[in-house]
Amino acid sequence: xxxxxRLCIAGGGTGGHVMPALALADAVRAFDAxxxxxxxxxxxxxxxxLLPERGEDVLLLDMHSVQGAGLMQKVRVLLWELPxxxxxxxxxxxxxxxxxxxxxxxxxxxxGVVAALISRVPVVLYxxxxxxxxxxxxxxxxxxxxxxxxxxxxxHLHQPDKAVVTGNVIRADVLSATYNxxxxxxxxxxxxxxxxxxxxxxxxxxxQNLAKQGKTFRVIHLVGAGDGRVxxxxxxxxxxxxxADVQHFSQDMPSLFEQASLMIAxxxxxxxxxxxxxxxxxxxxxxxxxxxxxxxxxxxVMKEAGAAQIIKQKTCDVARLSREIGAVLxxxxxxxxxxxxxxxxxxxxxxxxxxxxLNPMLGMHGLEVKA
Numbered sequence: 001x002x003x004x005x006r007l008c009i010a011g012g013g014t015g016g017h018v019m020p021a022l023a024l025a026d027a028v029r030a031f032d033a034x035x036x037x038x039x040x041x042x043x044x045x046x047x048x049x050l051l052p053e054r055g056e057d058v059l060l061l062d063m064h065s066v067q068g069a070g071l072m073q074k075v076r077v078l079l080w081e082l083p084x085x086x087x088x089x090x091x092x093x094x095x096x097x098x099x100x101x102x103x104x105x106x107x108x109x110x111x112g113v114v115a116a117l118i119s120r121v122p123v124v125l126y127x128x129x130x131x132x133x134x135x136x137x138x139x140x141x142x143x144x145x146x147x148x149x150x151x152x153x154x155x156h157l158h159q160p161d162k163a164v165v166t167g168n169v170i171r172a173d174v175l176s177a178t179y180n181x182x183x184x185x186x187x188x189x190x191x192x193x194x195x196x197x198x199x200x201x202x203x204x205x206x207x208q209n210l211a212k213q214g215k216t217f218r219v220i221h222l223v224g225a226g227d228g229r230v231x232x233x234x235x236x237x238x239x240x241x242x243x244a245d246v247q248h249f250s251q252d253m254p255s256l257f258e259q260a261s262l263m264i265a266x267x268x269x270x271x272x273x274x275x276x277x278x279x280x281x282x283x284x285x286x287x288x289x290x291x292x293x294x295x296x297x298x299x300x301v302m303k304e305a306g307a308a309q310i311i312k313q314k315t316c317d318v319a320r321l322s323r324e325i326g327a328v329l330x331x332x333x334x335x336x337x338x339x340x341x342x343x344x345x346x347x348x349x350x351x352x353x354x355x356x357x358l359n360p361m362l363g364m365h366g367l368e369v370k371a
Contacts, residue, residue, distance in 0.1 A: 010113065021047075039051055097121050100358055103126065127146055128149040152301060182259070186218050187219045265285075
């Protein structure tokens with residue numbers, strides 16, 4: 001009997017790390033169902049609930065983040081929690097080390113990468129954003145390679161030639177969605193899984209301004225989790241006579257993409273990747289306190305391609321947002337041009353590219369992608 005091929009994916013914390021990790025795992029399994037995939041995460045991260053619900057094999061670590069933490073917590077993490085986590089990982093690996101570990105970011109990723117380096121397990125980092133985080137920039141020097149979601153990330157790395165541009169894996173149902181200009185323009189507002197309070201408060205007021213100008217359009221607004229959000233935002237649209245569908249979140253994003261003419265959103269790596277894949281013209285309002293301002297740089301890739309506009313939150317008042325929406329939403333020629341530009345940016349074969357990077361360590365059968 002041949003030895004089981006084992007892939008371990010370490011990291012998480014937020015959906016921006018967990019969802020790419022799951023997409024990578026699913027891509028590997030699609031090419032070779034015999035590969036055993038396990039995860040390393042943190043007890044306080046999204047993965048602690050999401051991965052067990054999916055029936056995934058996950059090792060959860062008792063670790064805290066050091067980002068924004070005080071000196072005492074940083075010392076505790078580095079001198080106690082990290083060594084303890086590394087020891088626990090190596091204990092679990094006794095007798096069956098993975099063939100390769102992929103670090104997807106988040107503080108649990110550090111423990112996994114350190115354990116792999118000590119155990120002489122090959123390490124591949126996966127950076128979803130257009131500017132690599134500090135931890136990935138440091139760890140990269142000791143790892144085999146890094147898979148990049150955006151080509152522009154390479155210029156921020158020591159030895160950029162060692163990295164491989166793979167793109168971020170986009171769900172198959174999103175890849176199959178088709179952008180259409182609408183007879184009645186439709187504005188889609190997406191604030192991420194937790195919502196964006198700034199967008200929830202500002203966009204309805206901007207839409208009220210447009211309605212007062214006699215503009216006819218409809219709105220789909222995902223406000224994120226939180227009691228009372230749907231009713232409060234729905235009331236704002238109703239008071240202005242705007243046809244609006246306000247939801248906490250949607251399980252059917254492809255359908256919403258196919259209805260929308262223009263999207264207003266934060267600029268997480270997966271949001272930007274999905275916008276490019278669908279060909280969705282976008283107005284991005286990057287999260288201003290995102291680490292290394294990475295959301296701005298994600299959005300910049302689309303802006304420079306002519307697929308999006310960027311409005312920094314500190315300058316995004318109601319009047320400006322009204323002007324920016326009005327200049328795009330009601331001009332089909334502009335929308336179509338932006339849509340075409342977005343599709344040109346998209347890397348649609350990201351799963352094949354990532355599997356190709358991992359194949360020398362995993363030796364998957366049935367792999368029929370170009371090296």
